[in-house]
Amino acid sequence: MTYAGAIIAGSLEYGETLSTVANPATGGSAGEVATADAAACERAIGAARTAFADWAATPDADRQAAVSRCADIIEEHAETLAQLLTAEQGKPLNGMGARFEVGGAAAWTRHTATLSLPVEYVQDDDDTHIAIHRRPLGVVAAITPWNWPLMIAIWQIMPAIRAGNTVVIKPSPFTPLTTLKLVELLQEALPPGVLNAVAGPDALGAILTSHPDVAKVCFTGSTATGRKVMASAAPTVKRLTLELGGNDAGIVLPDADPAAIAEGLFWGAFINNGQTCAALKRLFVHDSIYDAVCDALVAYAAAVKTGPGTDEDSMLGPLQNEMQFQKVVRLVDEARASGARILTGGSPTPGNGLFYPITLVADAKPGMALVDDEQFGPALPIIRYTDVDEAIAAANAVDVGLGGSIWSSDIARARDLALQLECGTAWVNKHGAIRPDTPFGGVKASGFGVEFGPHGLGEFLSLRVLHD
Template sequence: MQLSGAVIDGAPQSGGDLLEIVNPAGGDAAGTLSAAGEADALAAVAAARAAFPAWAARSPEERAVLVNRCADIIEANAEELARLLTLEQGKPLNGMGSRFELGGAAAWTRYTASLKLPVDTIQDDAQAHITVHRKPLGVVLSITPWNWPVMIGIWHIMPALLAGNTVVTKPSPYTPLSTMRLVQLLQDVLPPGVLNAVAGHDAIGPVLTAHPDVAKICFTGSTRTGSAVMASAAPTLKRLTLELGGNDAGIVLPDCDPAAIAEGLFWGALINNGQTCAALKRLYVHDSIYDGVCNALVDFAAGVKVGNGLEEDSILGPIQNRMQFEKVSRLVEEAKGSGARLLCGGEAISNSGYFYPVTFMANCEKGMALVDEEQFGPALPIIRYTDLDDALEQANALDVGLGGSIWSADTARARDLAMQLECGSAWVNKHGAIRPDVPFGGVKASGFGVEFGHYGLEEFSSLHVIHD
């Protein structure tokens, strides 16, 4: 499939050099894209700025109706979009793959349409009448990563639109096809200029982030790139929501049954092949059940097929791109050389595509790169501990704090321990479970601002206080 790299003011734009989007399952082309350039980026912001007054003037109820119709469009075209997503991202059609992502995108959109920004009354008596209103900001720039391109795009776009903003979205150059196709489809529902998209080379990013007519940036990606986005936004004091890297820790207490928690641990770590910001990336297990947990995870992994995502029985696909594939390979090799014990996996599956097996490593310790760095792939270090306070200290020692989890048969105790984790979201006997009605965001170098629910919706508005 060949797609335009720019959708501006309601229509695809032609021009630009052709980019070949690589299929990570085999290295062939997933499709081609006519790359957007600087002129397209500027035109997209101009179109969004021009469309803003009329869109903001619509009633919240009118905007909610159109956001709901966006959900209809996603549902009606879910299979086409899922297949395109699998071709460019690699995730399987089934399981927690492309169909799951498209289903989630539709459901998230529909839930978002139900949210409201009510007027708050501070005082209403003979002395004063004071009300607090929420007003849209203007043009919102959405910059999305390659791991959940459609879902994360929806997380940015739909609350922005519902709150009365217009949007320019820029997908990752690794996975632009499904996003650009979706934006094209949504033009049948939304007025021209309300939702625009540009995709192409990384050079257009700074043009957008520094643009004086962009009022807010939503960025999901690495901490390093998030820092650059923040610096670019500083001269014009743009509002920011930054959901950045994480290195989530899970702590397993000695009262757990290894067989009972193996599936939850596995999918907490391996959802989307480990390519998820809030996936479990460091697992601390008490010495008394350490071997039992390791064996249970290896046994569960044996039943999980890694293969081409277009094959209906594949459960996990390839790593999305060569750079990430090489990083995971390097971290595993370094861990081997530092004394970690390979439990399963650890070698590339084939010379065709970026397939890497589920890899569990025992006898890992702090100081190993596999423990201290976010691997963002199917390799999990398992760290033995005897002292719970030491495990909590290690879990909190890094400069990131997106998610964390405590695993125990005593949920009350686990809840108390979860409160001690330095992260935006902590789970008990699960990891990475997110919902559209529950706020999600990070602390420390994992970013700031939240998404989802009314907390996330409010971030797309400014306060306007009326004293009368």
């Protein structure tokens, strides 16, 4: 099937260049996109700019109702979106896969509809009136990645339009199909031009990030690309929300119960096959329970099936693209050559798909690329430690800080230690849990700005202070 590469002011546009979207489970095609070009990108920005004034002036209750209707539409077409998501991204239909992602997208949309930031009064009496109003920014460019293409699209689109902005979204060239289908479906709930999409090469992203008619850029992706987005946006001083790379650490204290925490550790690391920014990517375990934790993880992993996402019993799928697949292969091979022990997995699965088995790597050490670099795949380095202060220092000794976790039976102590982690979100006895009512964002090179809840909504509004 061939998909329109642009959706502009409610109309589907088919570019002249066809691009095949790979199915990572088969090596075949998930579909074709008639990709957008620079001219289409300009038209999309123009359509969003034209629609902005009326949408910003739309009564708040009507915008709230439109976002709620968007949630209804996602639910009505949930299976279509899930099947398409599995075909292009590879994640399984079940478990924490495509149906989970679609359900989360609907739930996040519905919660976003309930958000509001009313006028705040600093002083309002006979002497002085000082009120803080909020106003939408204008056109928002949303640039989304390939790991959670539907969910992250929702995270960027919904607060933007709830706040009264208009949007041009550019999905990853690896996974454009579900986003394009989503934008097409949502036209029913939104006036023409409020939500537009362009799918095509990375050069379209550069147009969006530098364009004078774009007021804000939301970008989720690597730190390296985030730096380029910042540089491109600087001349026009755009607002930015950047959710960039992470290399999250989890620290298991000696009083933890290996059997009790194994499931949480496993899914903290391997949700979406490890292709999640806030997944657990470095596991520090105290020497006294190191072998027991390793054994518990190996036992749990043995019951988790990796296979094609269309198999109803698959719990993990392939890596999404060849570049990421080769990176995981290289990092595991280098760790093995440097003295690490492979407890399970460790070699690509034969066949046409980009399958790599669950891989647990013992005796990993800082200095190994698998530890120091974000692997973004199904390979977890497990690092032995004896002093918790040294473990926290090692956890913090990276230039990123998205998430981190402490695992212990002493909750009070775990909370104190978690607050020592240099990250935007710290968890106790869990990792990666996020909610639509709780802000989420990174520190250091993991980006800036937050998403979700009232704090996230505020990122799409400017303050206007009135004195009289």
